[in-house]
Amino acid sequence: MTRKNMRNKTAEEITADVLRTFENTADPRLKQVMQSLVKHLHAFVEDVRPTTQEWLDALEFLKDTGKYCDDTRNEFILLCDTLGVSILIDLINNGKAEGATESTLLGPVHRFGAPELPHGADIAAGSQDGIPTVVKCRVLDLGRNPVADALIDVWQANGDGLYDSQIPELDGKMDCRGRFRSDEGGRFFFRTVRPKFYSVPVDGSVGRMLRAVNRHSMRPSHIHFMINANGYESVTTHIFDANDSHLEGGDTTFAVKQSLIRPFVLRDKPDDETKRMGIDSAYCLVDLEFVLQAS
Numbered sequence: 001m002t003r004k005n006m007r008n009k010t011a012e013e014i015t016a017d018v019l020r021t022f023e024n025t026a027d028p029r030l031k032q033v034m035q036s037l038v039k040h041l042h043a044f045v046e047d048v049r050p051t052t053q054e055w056l057d058a059l060e061f062l063k064d065t066g067k068y069c070d071d072t073r074n075e076f077i078l079l080c081d082t083l084g085v086s087i088l089i090d091l092i093n094n095g096k097a098e099g100a101t102e103s104t105l106l107g108p109v110h111r112f113g114a115p116e117l118p119h120g121a122d123i124a125a126g127s128q129d130g131i132p133t134v135v136k137c138r139v140l141d142l143g144r145n146p147v148a149d150a151l152i153d154v155w156q157a158n159g160d161g162l163y164d165s166q167i168p169e170l171d172g173k174m175d176c177r178g179r180f181r182s183d184e185g186g187r188f189f190f191r192t193v194r195p196k197f198y199s200v201p202v203d204g205s206v207g208r209m210l211r212a213v214n215r216h217s218m219r220p221s222h223i224h225f226m227i228n229a230n231g232y233e234s235v236t237t238h239i240f241d242a243n244d245s246h247l248e249g250g251d252t253t254f255a256v257k258q259s260l261i262r263p264f265v266l267r268d269k270p271d272d273e274t275k276r277m278g279i280d281s282a283y284c285l286v287d288l289e290f291v292l293q294a295s
């Protein structure tokens, strides 16, 4: 059967047709998400007016992004990080009370199952280079009372700016990672190496994007922390080295917040406690407080 007076639909009509197909979605949140996605995606296409080849290239880019994902690397997280989407998600979801430690990105290289270590342990035992560094921390509540038995996941790049997953010689072994529990005073401390600034991985699709748009790929040096304690909001954050000149050039993942920039203080010689941690030379001391808000 043929219809008379059939005409091609306009872009607006096509968008309206697609939106209508989601009207019977039982889950209201899913309906909202899908309709908003269609609206914005159609608006993007109308704005950019890609050629067919450009659209196929974009789909190939996403396919390539998937190829660079495995258990130790997630190129989609990196893509969201470098497009500023991850930090927007953080901003929406992690508004903390005044005085609580601010959150920032999880990043693409967190690994579950880092070893739980005693206070004072060296998380960077597999790293040859880098300034020995002692990180002393206290976990507090908003009233500055200690939070005991918090579980703190720590991970960082080594003194060469590399994560363990980027070092073939480690053959999948973890380095510069560990988990600690705070004591009755909310304290924990560990030995490491001063992390070096680094470039996000640029051998995948994100690197191709950054080169194409003439953007740098650098991240200022930092240590990642994820803190969980019963009765408190968990916080995933970084501490940035205040002396790193790469803070000036901007973080390619937009993750720096002023309150997370802390001094990494060089000390000429170790005190007794530092000697007990096996450090007999100049070292770097980082003193931190993490403040949790009740859940």
Ligand SMILES: [Fe+2]
Residues within 6 Å of the ligand: 107, 156, 157, 222, 224
């Ligand atoms: Fe990092």
